Each structure stands twice: as structure tokens, then as C-alpha cells.
Amino acid sequence: MCSRPEPREPLRRVAVVGGTHGNEMSGVYLARHWLRAPGELRRPSFSAVPVLANPAATAACRRYVDCDLNRTFTSAFLTARAHPDDPYEVTRARELNQLLGPKASGQAFDFVLDLHNTTASMGTCLIAESAHNVFAMHLCRHLQLQSPELPCRVFLYQLPGEESYSVSSVAKNGLGLELGPQPQGVLRADLLIRMRALVAAALDFIQLFNQGTAFPAFEMEAYRKVSSVNFPRTEAGELAGMVHPQLQDRDFEPLRPGAPVFQTFSGKDVLYEGEATATPCSSMRPPTTRRALPSSRRRSSRSLCLPCPAGPRPAPAPAPAPAP
Amino acid sequence: MCSRPEPREPLRRVAVVGGTHGNEMSGVYLARHWLRAPGELRRPSFSAVPVLANPAATAACRRYVDCDLNRTFTSAFLTARAHPDDPYEVTRARELNQLLGPKASGQAFDFVLDLHNTTASMGTCLIAESAHNVFAMHLCRHLQLQSPELPCRVFLYQLPGEESYSVSSVAKNGLGLELGPQPQGVLRADLLIRMRALVAAALDFIQLFNQGTAFPAFEMEAYRKVSSVNFPRTEAGELAGMVHPQLQDRDFEPLRPGAPVFQTFSGKDVLYEGEATATPCSSMRPPTTRRALPSSRRRSSRSLCLPCPAGPRPAPAPAPAPAP
Structure with a gap:
């Protein structure tokens, strides 16, 4: 697939x-x-x-x-x-x-x-x-x-x-x-x-x-998703914090275990609990009108070094078609 | 009033x-x-x-x-x-x-x-x-x-x-x-x-x-509104341009007559036609779900130098109330 x-x-x-x-x-x-x-x-x-x-x-x-x-x-x-x-x-x-x-x-x-x-x-x-x-x-x-x-x-x-x-x-x-x-x-x-x-x-x-x-x-x-990190919430399920000021706007910069990820509205830092350095990027699912969240979660990704073979070519090199 | x-x-x-x-x-x-x-x-x-x-x-x-x-x-x-x-x-x-x-x-x-x-x-x-x-x-x-x-x-x-x-x-x-x-x-x-x-x-x-x-x-x-400038539109009323790249993010910087305000999607610049230098700030009415516009208009404002008299004071200086 x-x-x-x-x-x-x-x-x-x-x-x-x-x-x-x-x-x-x-x-x-x-x-x-x-x-x-x-x-x-x-x-x-x-x-x-x-x-x-x-x-x-x-x-x-x-x-x-x-x-x-x-x-x-x-x-x-x-x-x-x-x-x-x-x-x-x-x-x-x-x-x-x-x-x-x-x-x-x-x-x-x-x-x-x-x-x-x-x-x-x-x-x-x-x-x-x-x-x-x-x-x-x-x-x-x-x-x-x-x-x-x-x-x-x-x-x-x-x-x-x-x-x-x-x-x-x-x-x-x-x-x-x-x-x-x-x-x-x-x-x-x-x-x-x-x-x-x-x-x-x-x-x-x-x-x-x-x-x-x-x-x-x-x-x-290239990057691919390794995990998602949920926002902190109250017992009633309400959002209780935001992306930490130190992490804000730092998509694709390294995030080390123990670094702050969120800050609660009460002022407490929530730290990254992953075991290895990851590359945060904001969820590509922004808040929807249904869920009314500022962002549902942060996405952690990791970079890969990919070999890519030579590109395919069309079997017969076609004559250019006339511009329509 | x-x-x-x-x-x-x-x-x-x-x-x-x-x-x-x-x-x-x-x-x-x-x-x-x-x-x-x-x-x-x-x-x-x-x-x-x-x-x-x-x-x-x-x-x-x-x-x-x-x-x-x-x-x-x-x-x-x-x-x-x-x-x-x-x-x-x-x-x-x-x-x-x-x-x-x-x-x-x-x-x-x-x-x-x-x-x-x-x-x-x-x-x-x-x-x-x-x-x-x-x-x-x-x-x-x-x-x-x-x-x-x-x-x-x-x-x-x-x-x-x-x-x-x-x-x-x-x-x-x-x-x-x-x-x-x-x-x-x-x-x-x-x-x-x-x-x-x-x-x-x-x-x-x-x-x-x-x-x-x-x-x-x-x-x-202080600033107050002097005029609004409408976005360029097609004959059918569709948006035909955007805030000019040179003006983007420059709220409250001087805008001189003849300076570009919008750029149409066809690449034409729309110039500011005001008679005096103004101070652009984006409309404080952002796009609504009903109108589906990226922004309804830009607002031009002008700064004023205001004298302000000494502040009022409560007639009797009250004893502080106990903290609730």
C-alpha cells in the first residue's frame, strides 16, 4: 500500500x-x-x-x-x-x-x-x-x-x-x-x-x-511521525495549558528528554518524557470548529536519511504536445 | 455620548x-x-x-x-x-x-x-x-x-x-x-x-x-480611524487580490499616497489613493465564517497627540476592604 x-x-x-x-x-x-x-x-x-x-x-x-x-x-x-x-x-x-x-x-x-x-x-x-x-x-x-x-x-x-x-x-x-x-x-x-x-x-x-x-x-x-503528545487537561477534560513559551515556533528543532513541552495555566511546566531526542512539529490537524481546541496535540517526528534510486523515465520520450 | x-x-x-x-x-x-x-x-x-x-x-x-x-x-x-x-x-x-x-x-x-x-x-x-x-x-x-x-x-x-x-x-x-x-x-x-x-x-x-x-x-x-480601503474584487464580487507584500505585517507604519496597498492575483499593484500619509492597521473585524473573506478591508488611521488632564480621584480615600 x-x-x-x-x-x-x-x-x-x-x-x-x-x-x-x-x-x-x-x-x-x-x-x-x-x-x-x-x-x-x-x-x-x-x-x-x-x-x-x-x-x-x-x-x-x-x-x-x-x-x-x-x-x-x-x-x-x-x-x-x-x-x-x-x-x-x-x-x-x-x-x-x-x-x-x-x-x-x-x-x-x-x-x-x-x-x-x-x-x-x-x-x-x-x-x-x-x-x-x-x-x-x-x-x-x-x-x-x-x-x-x-x-x-x-x-x-x-x-x-x-x-x-x-x-x-x-x-x-x-x-x-x-x-x-x-x-x-x-x-x-x-x-x-x-x-x-x-x-x-x-x-x-x-x-x-x-x-x-x-x-x-x-x-x-525526511521526517515521519513517531508519537503524539496530548495537551494537559483538567479532570473535566478542559484544556489546562499551552505549548511552552520555550518551544513555541520551534518546529523541527531538536527536543531532548526532560525539556519543557507545555506550560499549564497554573504555571507548571510539563516535560518531554520521550526516551530519545525528537523533532517536534505541530499537529497538522489544526483546531476544528467542532472540537474547539487551540490545537489537539503536538506531534513528535524523527528524521531519517533516505536513499532514493534514480528517477523513473517515460519509456518512449514523447514529442511535446502542442500547447492547448 | x-x-x-x-x-x-x-x-x-x-x-x-x-x-x-x-x-x-x-x-x-x-x-x-x-x-x-x-x-x-x-x-x-x-x-x-x-x-x-x-x-x-x-x-x-x-x-x-x-x-x-x-x-x-x-x-x-x-x-x-x-x-x-x-x-x-x-x-x-x-x-x-x-x-x-x-x-x-x-x-x-x-x-x-x-x-x-x-x-x-x-x-x-x-x-x-x-x-x-x-x-x-x-x-x-x-x-x-x-x-x-x-x-x-x-x-x-x-x-x-x-x-x-x-x-x-x-x-x-x-x-x-x-x-x-x-x-x-x-x-x-x-x-x-x-x-x-x-x-x-x-x-x-x-x-x-x-x-x-x-x-x-x-x-x-493615540490613533483613530480616518478611512477604510476595500480589497480589490472581480466583477462577480470575488476577492481579486491580497495585502501587498510590501505592506504585510507593517501595521502602524506610515503609508504615503501612491504606495502599494494591494497586489491582485494577476500581479497588478493597487496604490494608496489618500491625500495624506496615514497609518494602516488591519481591520479589527477579521474574516467571519459567514463572509468567507481573508479580511474585509484595511483600516487607515491617523495618530493624534492628546492632552489628558490629571486623573480623577475618589472623593474620600477609602479604607482597604479585607481580602475576601
């Missing part, structure tokens, strides 16, 4: 998805702009399609209406019989599966790039399923090399044995871009400009691949 | 209000904490009461449920006959008017301190009705002197002839604290600690006043 077949043909059917979470505004407004003016998404060998994934949540400026759309692309949701009481996002996932999939089928889109923001100070984070996705790993490498002065970390989200569930998992290959910090519902020019440049570079990479460019093997650092 | 009678008696009935907007988390979590542990709000001559102003919006982690609570404390809303179809916040405003008022009556609370956050880079902003509120102006001066190294600006929100409408207007005197930047629904330790220190200093000031301390005359800089 972790591995995707490497593409052997040029990628012609590519989508750029914004608004999977309706209050992450860089992708929402880029998708809306490209729906009016799609020229920026054209390359000689393909034209990427802009998609606004969750129109109802976007209209309400909320992460979601009924449930997190980006967790609903599982076979259980996609193949169940439709029912009038289905959550809005389950119905919408089936529509997107028709548009971009069907998932795991030969008719699925070749690539989906999914645009997200976070309130955490994570800079630019590239979210891939697993390191076995050689095409996505080479794309990550390409994006990192575009602006080597900016941190651009790779996070592998899929746990061993877990079924993929994100919108990009519907396509044959995919990648998520997570840029922060940006408040939900707010549009920052610097992040929109950065996201736009990353999308352009990703489409350029696909064009290079389609042209038959060779991508040599490399090693890269 | 702009002027409040100066207090001549010690202030005994004081409230500290959080959660007037349900997704501004510093005040929400401080109010919840103080409802469990109110000792921090005690002073020798009074005990301030913590109030969670909008419990339904706080539970939903939204600015409001039906309408902005902090615009509903007008005589039209407060005196109209109650109706089952009234917006939630109108009903809640009447409850708070019973608890803290009635507005403009002798039974009203002596002072309400109302705690807010903003997503804009406004630092610490003290929001008073008008410079005629001599008590509030002296409190602002006191708060500015606590941490002179931190910007702590005074914003006068009431327009000439306008009826007061905020929760603090229910009391005989009041002040709003607006701290940012903090994403809505997110709790930052640095801002919670800063807000807590400002609340403590405000209660200390009231204690000093109650003890008969003399407050000499002074001059202070």
Missing part, C-alpha cells in the same frame, strides 16, 4: 487542488484564480486542471462542514452505497473520486498536487505518502533545489500498513504542500507567492519528466 | 471579560482559568469577576454564532422586546446587560476590561471609546509605562455621534485589550503571558485609584 507504480508514460492528466480544507486560503484563492485564468498551469506537454476541492467548506471559511475531507478517500467511504444522510464530505469525496480517479484504477489522474496551510511555524513542508514513491521523492528533491536557502522539509505521513486517505491518493501519484505559519481564514502575500512558485516548479518538473530528463539517485532527509 | 462621568468613588465592581469573540483564545482560556481559580483577580479593595461572554461561540470556536456580540450593546437591541427568533448574541447581550449593567444606569459595573486577539501584527493595542474617558486614558498611560520597551498603542474606536456598542460600554468605564498576531482558534504562550500581565497591571491601577493615588496630567499619542 505504501508503494506506487513508477510512471512509465508521460503525465498528461495533472490536477492542482486547493480548498481541501476550506479555511486554508493560499490554495483556496490560487485555485479560484486559476479557475478564472488557467494559463499559468499550462506546460508544453500537458495542462494541469485547477480544482476547488471543498466548495461548501470554502464558502463557510471552515476546515470542513461535516468531517475532514482529506481523511475520506478510503475504500470504505468511496465504495459504500450513497445515502441521503451521508456527511457532505463523503459525498464530495465520491464526486472527486469520479473526477480524479477512480482511485487505484488505470483511469485515475496521473498526478494531484494538493495545497494546504498550517498555523504552525513549519515553513515549507512537502507531504508525501511514503519514501517508496520514487516519483514524488524526486519531485521533492527538485522543489528543495529551487530555493536551497529556504527550509523545505519532507514529511512522510503514511503509517506502516495504513490505507491512504488523502485527496492526492486518488491519483496515480501525488504530493501535498503545507505552508505556514498562516492563520486560518487569512491570506498572506508571502505564502501565496511562495506556494505559487512551488506549484510552478512542480509543473516544470513534470514537464522535464515528460521530456525524458534523467534524474540521478540521491539521499535525502 | 463620547464622555463618561469620571469616577468619584472607589471602583468595587470590576469584570474581566474573555470570549466576546469565541475564537480569540487568550481571553477565552484566561477567563476559563479564572472561573476555576479566581484568586489572581483579587486586590485589597475589590475582587474582579471573570466572565466568559459568548459561551456558544466559544464552544464552536467561532467569532460568533449569529451576529457579532461586540456590536449588540446598543439601546435598540437592549431595550427591544425579546422574541424567540432573536439572534443568539442579542439574547446574550441582554443577559450580560443584566449581569454587568444595566447600561448607563447607576447599578452598572464600575469597570469592564474586555480581552481580544487579532490576526494582524498590531502588537498590544488598547481600545478605548474616546479620549474624553479620562479614567481609561490614565489606565492606558499606566499600562504603557509597565513595559515601555514594547509598543502599546491607544486606538479610539468611537466615531463622532456614534452610539457605543461594545460589551465594555455596558459598564461605567471600560477598556479593550487587543493583542496580535495570533491565529483565531490558536493559543500562543507569548500572547497569553502578555495579556495576563496587562490584566494584572490594570487591576493594580484600579487598586491605586481606589487608594487615592494622584495621577498627574500628561500627553499621549
Whole structure:
């Protein structure tokens, strides 16, 4: 489940998805702009399609209406019989599966790039399923090399044995871009400009691949989740503290056992109880309107040094298609 | 309507209000904490009461449920006959008017301190009705002197002839604290600690006043709104641009005529058309779930140099009350 077949043909059917979470505004407004003016998404060998994934949540400026759309692309949701009481996002996932999939089928889109923001100070984070996705790993490498002065970390989200569930998992290959910090519902020019440049570079990479460019093997650092740390709570379940001032905004910096993680409202420090140094990064699930938490938990991750083989190449180097 | 009678008696009935907007988390979590542990709000001559102003919006982690609570404390809303179809916040405003008022009556609370956050880079902003509120102006001066190294600006929100409408207007005197930047629904330790220190200093000031301390005359800089600038939009009314990268995060820095204010998604700069240099600060009305805008407008303000007379003093210096 972790591995995707490497593409052997040029990628012609590519989508750029914004608004999977309706209050992450860089992708929402880029998708809306490209729906009016799609020229920026054209390359000689393909034209990427802009998609606004969750129109109802976007209209309400909320992460979601009924449930997190980006967790609903599982076979259980996609193949169940439709029912009038289905959550809005389950119905919408089936529509997107028709548009971009069907998932795991030969008719699925070749690539989906999914645009997200976070309130955490994570800079630019590239979210891939697993390191076995050689095409996505080479794309990550390409994006990192575009602006080597900016941190651009790779996070592998899929746990061993877990079924993929994100919108990009519907396509044959995919990648998520997570840029922060940006408040939900707010549009920052610097992040929109950065996201736009990353999308352009990703489409350029696909064009290079389609042209038959060779991508040599490399090693890269990546992160994956090792544990979650719950916020302190009162006996009644209310939030009793916050991320410690010494840890605030220090995503991806080393966290040693015994270092403070939270500070309670009564002034007590809560220390990290892990056995080894970890790399904290804020949960990529920001507070939802349902749970009313400032953040449900902190996520600890650990970096890995990954070897990545030489990139796949399309079998026959195709002649560039005429620009549409 | 702009002027409040100066207090001549010690202030005994004081409230500290959080959660007037349900997704501004510093005040929400401080109010919840103080409802469990109110000792921090005690002073020798009074005990301030913590109030969670909008419990339904706080539970939903939204600015409001039906309408902005902090615009509903007008005589039209407060005196109209109650109706089952009234917006939630109108009903809640009447409850708070019973608890803290009635507005403009002798039974009203002596002072309400109302705690807010903003997503804009406004630092610490003290929001008073008008410079005629001599008590509030002296409190602002006191708060500015606590941490002179931190910007702590005074914003006068009431327009000439306008009826007061905020929760603090229910009391005989009041002040709003607006701290940012903090994403809505997110709790930052640095801002919670800063807000807590400002609340403590405000209660200390009231204690000093109650003890008969003399407050000499002074001059202070303050800001008030001169105009609003609307975001660029498409013909269909959709947002067509964002705050210009050169202006982003530059609240309270001078904006000269001809300087860029917005950048459209097509890359065009929109210039400031005012006739004189102004001081931009982000609208204090962040995006609502109803309007789904990243920010409805930018606000231009101008600084004033205000003389403030010596502070009022209670007529008889009271003996300190025993601590409850």
C-alpha cells in the first residue's frame, strides 16, 4: 500500500487542488484564480486542471462542514452505497473520486498536487505518502533545489500498513504542500507567492519528466511521525495549558528528554518524557470548529536519511504536445 | 455620548471579560482559568469577576454564532422586546446587560476590561471609546509605562455621534485589550503571558485609584480611524487580490499616497489613493465564517497627540476592604 507504480508514460492528466480544507486560503484563492485564468498551469506537454476541492467548506471559511475531507478517500467511504444522510464530505469525496480517479484504477489522474496551510511555524513542508514513491521523492528533491536557502522539509505521513486517505491518493501519484505559519481564514502575500512558485516548479518538473530528463539517485532527509503528545487537561477534560513559551515556533528543532513541552495555566511546566531526542512539529490537524481546541496535540517526528534510486523515465520520450 | 462621568468613588465592581469573540483564545482560556481559580483577580479593595461572554461561540470556536456580540450593546437591541427568533448574541447581550449593567444606569459595573486577539501584527493595542474617558486614558498611560520597551498603542474606536456598542460600554468605564498576531482558534504562550500581565497591571491601577493615588496630567499619542480601503474584487464580487507584500505585517507604519496597498492575483499593484500619509492597521473585524473573506478591508488611521488632564480621584480615600 505504501508503494506506487513508477510512471512509465508521460503525465498528461495533472490536477492542482486547493480548498481541501476550506479555511486554508493560499490554495483556496490560487485555485479560484486559476479557475478564472488557467494559463499559468499550462506546460508544453500537458495542462494541469485547477480544482476547488471543498466548495461548501470554502464558502463557510471552515476546515470542513461535516468531517475532514482529506481523511475520506478510503475504500470504505468511496465504495459504500450513497445515502441521503451521508456527511457532505463523503459525498464530495465520491464526486472527486469520479473526477480524479477512480482511485487505484488505470483511469485515475496521473498526478494531484494538493495545497494546504498550517498555523504552525513549519515553513515549507512537502507531504508525501511514503519514501517508496520514487516519483514524488524526486519531485521533492527538485522543489528543495529551487530555493536551497529556504527550509523545505519532507514529511512522510503514511503509517506502516495504513490505507491512504488523502485527496492526492486518488491519483496515480501525488504530493501535498503545507505552508505556514498562516492563520486560518487569512491570506498572506508571502505564502501565496511562495506556494505559487512551488506549484510552478512542480509543473516544470513534470514537464522535464515528460521530456525524458534523467534524474540521478540521491539521499535525502525526511521526517515521519513517531508519537503524539496530548495537551494537559483538567479532570473535566478542559484544556489546562499551552505549548511552552520555550518551544513555541520551534518546529523541527531538536527536543531532548526532560525539556519543557507545555506550560499549564497554573504555571507548571510539563516535560518531554520521550526516551530519545525528537523533532517536534505541530499537529497538522489544526483546531476544528467542532472540537474547539487551540490545537489537539503536538506531534513528535524523527528524521531519517533516505536513499532514493534514480528517477523513473517515460519509456518512449514523447514529442511535446502542442500547447492547448 | 463620547464622555463618561469620571469616577468619584472607589471602583468595587470590576469584570474581566474573555470570549466576546469565541475564537480569540487568550481571553477565552484566561477567563476559563479564572472561573476555576479566581484568586489572581483579587486586590485589597475589590475582587474582579471573570466572565466568559459568548459561551456558544466559544464552544464552536467561532467569532460568533449569529451576529457579532461586540456590536449588540446598543439601546435598540437592549431595550427591544425579546422574541424567540432573536439572534443568539442579542439574547446574550441582554443577559450580560443584566449581569454587568444595566447600561448607563447607576447599578452598572464600575469597570469592564474586555480581552481580544487579532490576526494582524498590531502588537498590544488598547481600545478605548474616546479620549474624553479620562479614567481609561490614565489606565492606558499606566499600562504603557509597565513595559515601555514594547509598543502599546491607544486606538479610539468611537466615531463622532456614534452610539457605543461594545460589551465594555455596558459598564461605567471600560477598556479593550487587543493583542496580535495570533491565529483565531490558536493559543500562543507569548500572547497569553502578555495579556495576563496587562490584566494584572490594570487591576493594580484600579487598586491605586481606589487608594487615592494622584495621577498627574500628561500627553499621549493615540490613533483613530480616518478611512477604510476595500480589497480589490472581480466583477462577480470575488476577492481579486491580497495585502501587498510590501505592506504585510507593517501595521502602524506610515503609508504615503501612491504606495502599494494591494497586489491582485494577476500581479497588478493597487496604490494608496489618500491625500495624506496615514497609518494602516488591519481591520479589527477579521474574516467571519459567514463572509468567507481573508479580511474585509484595511483600516487607515491617523495618530493624534492628546492632552489628558490629571486623573480623577475618589472623593474620600477609602479604607482597604479585607481580602475576601
